[in-house]
Amino acid sequence: MRVFVTGATGFIGSSIVADLISAGHEVVGLSRSDAGTEVLVRAGATVLRGDVNDLDTLRNAAEAADGIIHTAFNHDASDLKQHSENDRKVIATLGAALAGTHRPLVIASGTGLVQSATGRPVTETDAHAKSAVFPRAATEEAADALIDQGENVMVMRLPQVHDMRRQGRIQWHIDIATKQGHVAYVGEGLNRVPAVHVSDAARLFRGALEKGEAGARYHAVAEEGVTLREIAEAIGERLRLPVGPITPEEAPEYYGWLAELAIMDLPASGALTQQRLDWVPTGPDLLTDLRDRTTT
Numbered sequence: 001m002r003v004f005v006t007g008a009t010g011f012i013g014s015s016i017v018a019d020l021i022s023a024g025h026e027v028v029g030l031s032r033s034d035a036g037t038e039v040l041v042r043a044g045a046t047v048l049r050g051d052v053n054d055l056d057t058l059r060n061a062a063e064a065a066d067g068i069i070h071t072a073f074n075h076d077a078s079d080l081k082q083h084s085e086n087d088r089k090v091i092a093t094l095g096a097a098l099a100g101t102h103r104p105l106v107i108a109s110g111t112g113l114v115q116s117a118t119g120r121p122v123t124e125t126d127a128h129a130k131s132a133v134f135p136r137a138a139t140e141e142a143a144d145a146l147i148d149q150g151e152n153v154m155v156m157r158l159p160q161v162h163d164m165r166r167q168g169r170i171q172w173h174i175d176i177a178t179k180q181g182h183v184a185y186v187g188e189g190l191n192r193v194p195a196v197h198v199s200d201a202a203r204l205f206r207g208a209l210e211k212g213e214a215g216a217r218y219h220a221v222a223e224e225g226v227t228l229r230e231i232a233e234a235i236g237e238r239l240r241l242p243v244g245p246i247t248p249e250e251a252p253e254y255y256g257w258l259a260e261l262a263i264m265d266l267p268a269s270g271a272l273t274q275q276r277l278d279w280v281p282t283g284p285d286l287l288t289d290l291r292d293r294t295t296t
């Protein structure tokens, strides 16, 4: 299959590119920089040079592809709403280019956009938040619009994706602990973060592309919920810092602007996805990658 990958130079996208190529697919990867282009060429991909918001370029690439994996996203938190609305247009453009062809489009989203009020892990069939409340949900709404039109669109909701170099938002906890000189968790630290190794996530994107069901939501979840206490202990071990609880009242001083996020309980299940796509995660777990971090 000739697969067009946006975000091909990113953390997850670059793993997807490597996985697709090793499985015999031809990859056209979007890159907006010389450095990204070099990495993609070395990986064996064809490069489309451009910005994801250049919708004409995007349309042409989508029309020439047998399938698309869309992972590009600008994570600059200072203008999340604008970036999310841009993503809505990008997805509409990709979908329009594939309209009526049944060629698959797999779109990256996050399990954090589905929240459970009861503490039950959220599932693939739970509804996502609305963009009026969480701007990032524009991505899921754009997918809904295409699915409603009968297009072969799937959403891949990602939990915390990790390897030994990167652990996403957990980097914030590491930075704060380094600054504060100790690692904290709030109360008993029982709030949870779901996780997946980047290699397992990449393989699952390919599974969805090759045999996914039009309109499906998949959860790339290997671990339903790693507690903040376990995460804090792994960070403490790696950084050789003391670890201990703080009260909810102390959280804003320790965490700063991250305080609200640091106490959220976000368990997510990937059981349906594992069944439907015959996906068995095999990569190291989050705590192993945290303890074996290649950077401090």
Ligand SMILES: NC(=O)c1ccc[n+]([C@@H]2O[C@H](COP(=O)([O-])OP(=O)(O)OC[C@H]3O[C@@H](n4cnc5c(N)ncnc54)[C@H](OP(=O)(O)O)[C@@H]3O)[C@@H](O)[C@H]2O)c1
Binding pocket: 006, 007, 008, 009, 010, 011, 012, 013, 030, 031, 032, 033, 036, 050, 051, 052, 053, 071, 072, 073, 074, 075, 108, 109, 110, 111, 158, 159, 160, 161, 162, 167, 168, 169
């Ligand atoms: N990592 C996680 O744990 C996680 C969790 C939940 C959801 N997700 C979602 O998964 C997707 C991939 O995440 P990631 O961690 O791989 O992100 P990442 O490492 O930040 O990569 C983002 C990619 O998007 C590209 N990009 C951003 N703006 C662009 C633009 N204007 N034009 C062209 N390319 C552009 C980047 O290109 P450059 O290399 O040139 O910057 C990069 O290839 C995103 O939708 C993200 O929100 C990730």
